[in-house]
Amino acid sequence: MSTKQRIAIVTGANKGVGLAAVRQLALKYPTSPLNTGGSLLIYLAARSPERGEEAVQTLLDDAQLREAGVLVQQGGSVTVKFRELDIGSAESVAALGEFLKKEHESGVDVVINNAGIALKGFDSAIVRETIRTNYHGTLDVCTTLLPLLKPSPQSRLVNVASISGMLDAYSPAIQANFHAAVNKGSIPAVTALMEKFQHSVDADRVEEAGFVKRAYGVSKAGVIAFSKVLAEQQRQDGVVVNACCPGYVATSMTEHMDRPGAITPDEGARTLVMLALQDLDGKRGEFWREEKVVEW
Template sequence: MASRIGVVTGANKGIGLAIVRNLALQYPKSPLHSGSFLIYLTARSTERGSEAVKVLNSDPALKKAKVLAQDGGDTTIKFQTLDISDVASIHAFRDFLKKEHPEGIDVLVNNAGIAMDGFNDKVVKETIHTNYYGSLAATQDLLPLIRPGGRLVNVASSAGHLNKYSAALQESFLSASKTSVSACSAVMEKFIEAVKAGKEKEEGFPSAAYAVSKAGEIAFTKAIAMEAEKEGKKVLINACCPGYVNTDMSKGNGTKTVDEGAETPVLLALGEIEGKTAGFWLSEKTIEW
């Protein structure tokens, strides 16, 4: 039985894969270090996810650091299927964790998400469905499994910064993030309706599905963190931007490496952030949303 359990979603490539690698590298020196560490690398595709585990098991940096159990270290990486755009898949994964780890888990990094080309109501619906509602369902379903002292990290984006919105909408987002998850969802539904009517610009939104989905993710993360704190749940819950990272999602245009992109999510998952919750982080510090 592993002492610590971590989960990273959307982890078969890019930033997700780098987050798993860096969790393994940093665990031995982290405040959460306590015996063995089992990380579930999750992805939609069994084939790609299993391949990613193989890649990490022979990763030169992990080999050199001797952090994996096979090399005498603490960490084991296993694959498990999870598609955050499918509620049944989220429920199945939650039930698997409950059965395998009734004692609970310690770290959840929600990294899964999509970035589609183009802008129309179909693109908007699908993007919000996965990035907002999928991330929300994964957060709400898996948060109850996180033990006291654990961490939940939602990988959002600076694309979700509020400087792209009208003053009235900025107020709507900020107010929703301090009110409830349903208030956050109402702002997302307003965007979907505005796009359908071809009026998103008039209503103060940018014509950008990914950006709005990530603003929504930051909002609900803050709302859930606030609720958890009120209930006395001792879990630190934060959203972050990994920075502009060179991955398939940025079409290779990013300026940061995937390992640099993993730094802030890994700090929030394992590092010294005592008592810091409900924040939006970039470059290892909280920033104004």
């Protein structure tokens, strides 16, 4: 296999922002700094093989992709393939890692962690499932695939978080704990904060503990925090790690709710794809929204 071939993985990519990210990677790769004369293989990763394969077919039938001629089926250099992945299953994540290690010995170039859940309601069970998937599942993908990323500033890990993971709603003590965990470079300290949140929910003392009653938001605060830690850990190898918010996107996760400021999946995917393909002027370990760094 040619070493000029670039490899990208997008999780949670059978619909919404994830599918839009695959689509935009295909459209924008040919003119991006990542293209040094080779091809791009994108793995569209999702839990359901049926929905994943349908998503690949959707891209093959996409009018804009056909007009641009970027896919190999239209004479271009970009290939999209489905790959099964459930980030809530350690076995599934490990299987993806083993597949990529065997199939692409020279390494991979881009990982966009978009998969996640947003459950209705707020109780101990919902918090436990949300933290397990959004925090631990995303972290598991990161720790499994980071060793496979080529040691280069062109190698990118993009973790999709949310503006709901901003720290301004927490108590000063909890905010300080998040920042201390990042400054110490300690993922276990970030994980301890997720556990503290769970305990506060179990004891019905969320606000007294300094947290907020937002399972999704707290899980994404954890993702932002460990992304910052990973960015520093990867600095020597050159791999660029960032987190971002796609914005309030009208998708199945938001039940396609139409509200002021709601954007399309394509609009939501712009920041993800920019962080994956473009020159970031040395910026890493940042939290981005609307293609700009925002204060966490």
